[in-house]
Amino acid sequence: MLRTQLSAAANRLRISGRHSYFNTQQVFKVFQQQQQLSQRQYATRTNNNGGGGRQETDISTYPPERIRNFSIIAHIDHGKSTLADRLLELTGVISKTGKNKQVLDKLKVERERGITVKAQSASMFYEHNGQKYLINLIDTPGHVDFSYEVSRSLAACQGTILLVDAAQGIQAQTVANFYLAFGEGLEVIPILNKVDLPTAEPERTAKQIESAFEIEANTVLHVSAKSGLGIDHVLPSVIEKIPPPNGSIDKPFKALLFDTWYDKYVGVISLMAIKDGSVKKGDRIVSMYSNTKYEVAEVGIMHPEPMATTSLQVGQVGYITCNMRSVSEAHVGDTFYKEKEPVEALPGFVPAKSMVFSGVFPIDADEFDRLDESIQKLTLNDSSVSVHKETSAALGQGWRLGFLGTLHMDVFRQRLEEEYNANVLITAPTVPYQVKYRDGSTTFIRTPADFPGAGTMQDFVECTMEPYVSATLIFPEQYLGPMLDLCTTHRGEIQNHTFIDESRVMVKCRLPMADIVTDFFDKLKSRSQGFGSFDYEEGGYDTSDLVKMEVLLNGEPVDALAAVMHRSNVVNTGREMARRLKEVIRRQLFDINIQTAANGKVVARETVKQLRKNVTARCYGGDVTRKMKLLNKQKEGKKRMKKFGKVELPQEAFLTIMAKSSD
Numbered sequence: 001m002l003r004t005q006l007s008a009a010a011n012r013l014r015i016s017g018r019h020s021y022f023n024t025q026q027v028f029k030v031f032q033q034q035q036q037l038s039q040r041q042y043a044t045r046t047n048n049n050g051g052g053g054r055q056e057t058d059i060s061t062y063p064p065e066r067i068r069n070f071s072i073i074a075h076i077d078h079g080k081s082t083l084a085d086r087l088l089e090l091t092g093v094i095s096k097t098g099k100n101k102q103v104l105d106k107l108k109v110e111r112e113r114g115i116t117v118k119a120q121s122a123s124m125f126y127e128h129n130g131q132k133y134l135i136n137l138i139d140t141p142g143h144v145d146f147s148y149e150v151s152r153s154l155a156a157c158q159g160t161i162l163l164v165d166a167a168q169g170i171q172a173q174t175v176a177n178f179y180l181a182f183g184e185g186l187e188v189i190p191i192l193n194k195v196d197l198p199t200a201e202p203e204r205t206a207k208q209i210e211s212a213f214e215i216e217a218n219t220v221l222h223v224s225a226k227s228g229l230g231i232d233h234v235l236p237s238v239i240e241k242i243p244p245p246n247g248s249i250d251k252p253f254k255a256l257l258f259d260t261w262y263d264k265y266v267g268v269i270s271l272m273a274i275k276d277g278s279v280k281k282g283d284r285i286v287s288m289y290s291n292t293k294y295e296v297a298e299v300g301i302m303h304p305e306p307m308a309t310t311s312l313q314v315g316q317v318g319y320i321t322c323n324m325r326s327v328s329e330a331h332v333g334d335t336f337y338k339e340k341e342p343v344e345a346l347p348g349f350v351p352a353k354s355m356v357f358s359g360v361f362p363i364d365a366d367e368f369d370r371l372d373e374s375i376q377k378l379t380l381n382d383s384s385v386s387v388h389k390e391t392s393a394a395l396g397q398g399w400r401l402g403f404l405g406t407l408h409m410d411v412f413r414q415r416l417e418e419e420y421n422a423n424v425l426i427t428a429p430t431v432p433y434q435v436k437y438r439d440g441s442t443t444f445i446r447t448p449a450d451f452p453g454a455g456t457m458q459d460f461v462e463c464t465m466e467p468y469v470s471a472t473l474i475f476p477e478q479y480l481g482p483m484l485d486l487c488t489t490h491r492g493e494i495q496n497h498t499f500i501d502e503s504r505v506m507v508k509c510r511l512p513m514a515d516i517v518t519d520f521f522d523k524l525k526s527r528s529q530g531f532g533s534f535d536y537e538e539g540g541y542d543t544s545d546l547v548k549m550e551v552l553l554n555g556e557p558v559d560a561l562a563a564v565m566h567r568s569n570v571v572n573t574g575r576e577m578a579r580r581l582k583e584v585i586r587r588q589l590f591d592i593n594i595q596t597a598a599n600g601k602v603v604a605r606e607t608v609k610q611l612r613k614n615v616t617a618r619c620y621g622g623d624v625t626r627k628m629k630l631l632n633k634q635k636e637g638k639k640r641m642k643k644f645g646k647v648e649l650p651q652e653a654f655l656t657i658m659a660k661s662s663d
């Protein structure tokens with residue numbers, strides 16, 4: 001079983017993307033404060049670079065044997081970012097104000113949602129047994145959609161802390177992340193968190209760790225990242241258990257680019273793990289991927305904001321800025337070397353693969369150019385989003401964007417709206433289908449409207465295929481029945497189920513991706529009363545009997561509402577789609593006939609009856625301001641409407657139709 005899980009772990013996506021911003025002036029201020037702090041505490045030598053530029057800290061006194069690079073991995077909400085806060089406080093990187101809350105979650109969307117979306121690095125200086133160490137920590141996201149961030153981060157580490165909530169025990173992402181780290185050959189330090197909670201069961205959770213990962217229960221550290229209990233033992237354990245990085249200062253410079261982001265003042269910032277040699281300002285470096293040469297403008301470490309250093313050398317993890325103007329030049333997984341000192345390429349990463357596609361359209365067609373620019377800017381900092389232009393008869397010009405999952409899609413939408421003030425309409429997520437034609441050709445279908453209709457299917461199509469995932473579900477034993485039922489009603493094939501302790505079950509199951517992008521996770525949570533967890537990895541394509549469902553409004557097909565589904569779902573889903581559309585389409589001044597149809601046959605019919613609605617009817621004459629207020633309110637309500645012919649479709653029409661009937 002270990003081997004199967006290992007090979008599955010090795011297959012997990014390892015891809016790119018970065019989004020983080022900082023204002024240079026703010027950063028410089030923070031940098032100065034932090035630098036003073038670290039100078040006081042660790043007596044690092046600082047030089048002025050003489051050019052009137054930023055002060056540079058000299059970290060060349062830290063050879064590999066006094067460097068440790070580790071990440072924190074865990075299931076969602078098990079306390080990674082809180083543990084990072086405590087470690088940053090302990091090492092004086094941030095002050096102990098008692099107010100630090102997930103300081104490495106820098107994005108607004110991360111703070112609002114309380115989740116980590118971006119892996120973030122922070123370097124710390126720490127003294128242990130009379131020796132000073134440079135320790136680089138990477139806080140990673142817990143949600144399955146962002147597991148590419150985890151796998152990329154692991155390439156810059158020699159070890160990892162596997163954090164487990166002592167009250168919740170091992171969850172699906174704990175298992176997935178353990179095998180990811182184990183597959184990379186990293187040293188894993190298991191730590192039980194939240195031992196302060198009255199519901200914590202540290203002994204039981206330590207036993208789960210022992211039985212699931214073959215790590216002795218009595219070696220597991222117990223901490224409370226919230227109260228700080230046990231935190232003192234964490235860094236000594238990191239230093240003693242995690243090996244220092246390999247490599248030699250005498251070899252030519254070789255670095256792995258593992259993360260990149262764009263700053264409007266500085267340009268492209270690349271986070272690199274230095275595998276051999278050293279690099280400093282003014283050096284000329286070459287990208288092995290593009291063969292382009294660059295001059296290094298600044299090197300430094302994240303502390304947690306950028307802090308310039310005189311050099312970066314073997315074993316260290318830090319940032320490099322150079323004359324790279326576009327993030328598309330920074331290829332994550334690329335090897336960099338110095339001009340005239342060629343080296344062998346590092347293995348790199350498998351590129352990001354979009355699992356979910358969605359159409360994005362401006363509410364107001366005049367906004368197209370501005371939205372185009374916003375999408376370009378946002379994807380500069382999240383290169384895992386794939387972008388293709390798309391034209392819909394119903395919605396006009398827009399884009400088909402590919403995401404790693406539906407949370408990733410939702411986070412992207414929120415950032416587009418909040419950071420770029422965009423007003424967009426997003427169509428229901430769909431998975432990439434494949435159509436094999438009798439002439440031997442195959443097409444990928446990212447837009448349901450492009451799926452062949454009944455006539456083409458009959459005359460030209462050999463078979464249709466859909467993507468599958470290998471899923472892991474973990475939940476208390478009493479939910480075994482509802483969980484197995486959930487999998488089978490979503491066309492899943494149960495592969496096995498095992499007990500991870502006397503009362504918790506782990507189910508392995510193969511599921512069509514299309515069935516989990518809708519409401520699988522919500523149902524899992526509701527049927528297990530919040531105690532179930534779920535993780536998945538790509539599971540390849542299988543032949544499937546797929547059909548296109550069309551939606552007609554007053555007899556006209558609306559391409560943006562089309563959907564692809566398994567033939568067995570046609571009747572139920574067709575009825576459900578018509579019913580939901582009736583619920584969300586507002587009554588207008590005429591009847592609206594809704595029809596869903598597959599294979600040229602109508603599956604369901606609904607009618608939205610006409611209504612004459614005068615919003616100002618109750619303002620008797622006179623009060624112009626009140627009338628204007630009401631009219632403006634109505635206009636506001638129309639913002640998220642898109643006109644199809646005469647029918648106005650709200651955003652909900654696109655997103656709710658594919659959800660399955662509720663529990």
Ligand SMILES: Nc1nc2c(ncn2[C@@H]2O[C@H](COP(=O)(O)OP(=O)(O)OP(=O)(O)O)[C@@H](O)[C@H]2O)c(=O)[nH]1
Pocket residue numbers: 074075076077078079080081082083102114115116117140141142143193194195196197223224225226227
């Ligand atoms: N009682 C208690 N709560 C904790 C502890 N550590 C973290 N929490 C709380 O658990 C919640 C999640 O903490 P985070 O640090 O955001 O968890 P995370 O693993 O980084 O979350 P993701 O990055 O979204 O996966 C927050 O409300 C924390 O305050 C702890 O030791 N004890």
